[in-house]
Amino acid sequence: MSIEVMKQALETLDVLWGIIDDIDTIGDISRSDDKAYRSLVERKQRTRFAKTGITTDGYTLEGGSITALRQAIKQAEKQEPVAWVGLTDTEIAIISGYVWENNLWDENTFARAIEAKLKEKNGI
Numbered sequence: 001m002s003i004e005v006m007k008q009a010l011e012t013l014d015v016l017w018g019i020i021d022d023i024d025t026i027g028d029i030s031r032s033d034d035k036a037y038r039s040l041v042e043r044k045q046r047t048r049f050a051k052t053g054i055t056t057d058g059y060t061l062e063g064g065s066i067t068a069l070r071q072a073i074k075q076a077e078k079q080e081p082v083a084w085v086g087l088t089d090t091e092i093a094i095i096s097g098y099v100w101e102n103n104l105w106d107e108n109t110f111a112r113a114i115e116a117k118l119k120e121k122n123g124i
Contacts, residue, residue, distance in 0.1 A: 005072040008065035012052050085121045
């Protein structure tokens, strides 16, 4: 996922949090006046769309950075796994010979030598 998409999503969350906070304040101000509350909340909803490009059907968010984030996630899920490079029989024989010749022979030393060679070949 690109840094730009993550920045966009974070910025949108900041804007949405501000709007949610404003709606909470509107609720406190207009407790006993349902008509005023509804009018002020609808105004905030229009602000939400204007600032973020996000809409909702009441269940799902769409548009703006939400759409970009969903697309980035789908793209990341489709990416092919990185190919793993294994060891050749010759490389294994060389490692085995080194361990044997230097009297380092035990399972842990051999396993660590194999691990080190695999990491080297796979750029880890």
